[in-house]
Amino acid sequence: MTDKYDAVIVGAGTAGLSAAxxxxxxxxxTLVLDGGAPRNxxxxxxxxxxxxxxxxxxxxLRLGKRDLEKYETVAVRxxxxxxxxxxxxxxxxxxxxxxxxxxxxxxxxSGQTDVMPDVPGFAEAWGRGIYHCPFCHGWExxxxxxxxxxSGEMVxxxxxxxxxxxRDLIAITDxxxxxxxxxxxxxxxxxxxxxxxxxxxxxxxxxxxxxCIVLEDGTDIEREGLFTNPPQRQSSGLxxxxxxxxxxxxxxxxxxxxxxxxxxxxxxxxxxxxGDAGKMMQSLANAVASGCAVGAFITHALCGDDVAAELASxxxxxx
Numbered sequence: 001m002t003d004k005y006d007a008v009i010v011g012a013g014t015a016g017l018s019a020a021x022x023x024x025x026x027x028x029x030t031l032v033l034d035g036g037a038p039r040n041x042x043x044x045x046x047x048x049x050x051x052x053x054x055x056x057x058x059x060x061l062r063l064g065k066r067d068l069e070k071y072e073t074v075a076v077r078x079x080x081x082x083x084x085x086x087x088x089x090x091x092x093x094x095x096x097x098x099x100x101x102x103x104x105x106x107x108x109x110s111g112q113t114d115v116m117p118d119v120p121g122f123a124e125a126w127g128r129g130i131y132h133c134p135f136c137h138g139w140e141x142x143x144x145x146x147x148x149x150x151s152g153e154m155v156x157x158x159x160x161x162x163x164x165x166x167r168d169l170i171a172i173t174d175x176x177x178x179x180x181x182x183x184x185x186x187x188x189x190x191x192x193x194x195x196x197x198x199x200x201x202x203x204x205x206x207x208x209x210x211x212c213i214v215l216e217d218g219t220d221i222e223r224e225g226l227f228t229n230p231p232q233r234q235s236s237g238l239x240x241x242x243x244x245x246x247x248x249x250x251x252x253x254x255x256x257x258x259x260x261x262x263x264x265x266x267x268x269x270x271x272x273x274x275g276d277a278g279k280m281m282q283s284l285a286n287a288v289a290s291g292c293a294v295g296a297f298i299t300h301a302l303c304g305d306d307v308a309a310e311l312a313s314x315x316x317x318x319x
Contacts, residue, residue, distance in 0.1 A: 005031045007298055008093050008103035010081045010236055013038045014284050015275025015291035016109035017064035022295025024071035028302060031101060032068075033093075035080040035235070039111050039276065040136075040284075042127030044208065047136045049284045060284075081110075084238045088270030089305065104270070104305070105298050108244075109291060110236035111276040112254060117230055121201035129203045129210030130226045135283065138165040141225035147213060149198070149228035152176035154251075159191055162227050170221060172213065174198060194219065201226075229253065234277060244268050249279060263297040264290070272298055 007023050009016045012034035023030040040046065040057045047053055052060055068074045083094035084106065091103045114132065116123040122130060131137040146166045148158040155171045155178055163169055170192045178186075178193065186193050194215060202212040213221045232254035239246065239257045245267040246255040256279040259266045266273055274294040275287040 003031070004102035005029045005104070006302055007031075007105045007107060008081075008091070008101060009033065009107045009109055010093070010238055011035060011109035011111060011275070011277075012061065012065070012076060013109065013111055013275060013287065014060070014064065015111070015287040015294075016107070017061065017068065018288045018291030019107055019109060019274055019295035019298070020068055020074050020076075020291075021064075021071075022292050023299060024068060024074035026295070026299040027073055028299060030074045031103070032074065032076045033081050033095070034076055034078045035110060039114065039235075040127065043137070044128070046284055047139070049288070081236060081238055084241050088268075091270065105272065105301060106238075106242075106270065107272045107274060107294060107298060108236060108238055108257060108266075108277050109274045109294075110234070110238070111287075112232040112252070112282075113235045115231045115233055119198050119201060121203060122198075124205070125201050125203040125210055125226075128208040129224070130201065130228065132227070132229060133283065134162055134165055134227055137225075138162075142166060144168065144224040145222060146170075147172055147221065147223045147226040149174070149226055152178040152182075154229075155193075156182040156185060158227065158229075159186065159189070163189070163191075166225075170194060170223070172198065172215075194221070232276075236277070239266070239271075239273070239277070242266075242268050242271055244271060244273075247279065252282075263301075264294045265297070265301075270301075 006028040007030045009032045012032050020030050020032045045054045046057050046060050080096040081093050082096050086092050089104050091106050094100045142165045145168045147170050148162050149172045150158045152173050172194045174197050196215045196217050199214045199216045203210050245258040247258050248255050257273040257277050259273045259278050264272050272294050274290040276282050
């Protein structure tokens with residue numbers, strides 16, 4: 001017999017675990033599918049999260065799973081969701097081991113995957129000298145020599161923000177065109193602009209920090225941190241399988257799952273989204289808040305379905 005749950009959560013990151021906590025405490029039978037390492041696995045520490053600032057990413061998730069252990073309503077299972085079908089109230093989720101489970105509601109909390117550029121040394125320094133979010137990692141490299149790596153139209157936007165943490169700053173555009181008005185601003189602010197492609201990123205593996213950016217023309221630029229936004233892609237293909245609408249977000253260079261701004265229910269009834277998979281400011285704190293809210297909205301939806309079914313049954317009996 002295939003197990004049936006009130007809710008199946010695809011993704012055991014901060015959003016998924018937070019949603020599971022809300023659902024579990026609402027006495028809703030919930031399954032969390034843990035597909036493996038989180039997006040921030042390469043970072044040494046998680047930051048900007050109330051009461052957990054500086055906790056390593058794997059420790060943060062361990063603590064989250066530990067919180068769920070006291071709720072018999074919640075189960076966490078290792079496995080990737082490879083398929084999904086059905087409709088509201090009766091979804092079937094296929095797992096990588098060939099098993100399947102049934103769910104009344106689905107929550108996609110599988111997040112995004114960063115697509116590393118084809119630059120030698122980039123992936124090795126990701127999260128260890130090359131960073132996505134200054135709010136998460138800016139403090140650790142404050143007042144040090146930093147770089148911004150962005151497309152021509154985005155470079156000024158990124159420079160404006162990163163200058164908050166260091167004025168020793170350069171901009172690299174990898175050959176993309178920078179508007180004249182932005183060139184003038186960069187020049188006035190004393191931010192050197194390098195438009196040639198990056199040849200290699202050098203970093204110190206032992207110290208886990210960036211050391212040098214080498215351009216294709218041979219220019220060596222000693223830096224201790226680089227902030228950039230590489231393209232992203234949905235970590236799970238479930239939204240596409242189920243027919244959920246998506247929208248392209250230029251800043252993220254990725255498609256996100258469209259959802260109601262309040263309930264976070266997608267365009268497919270009964271399917272919800274939380275965390276980085278949906279459109280939002282990407283951070284641990286926002287993922288936690290998103291998961292908690294969606295867990296509550298899924299509970300509301302389940303309660304409404306239960307009441308509707310009970311009333312229909314009572315009406316039938318009276319007829």
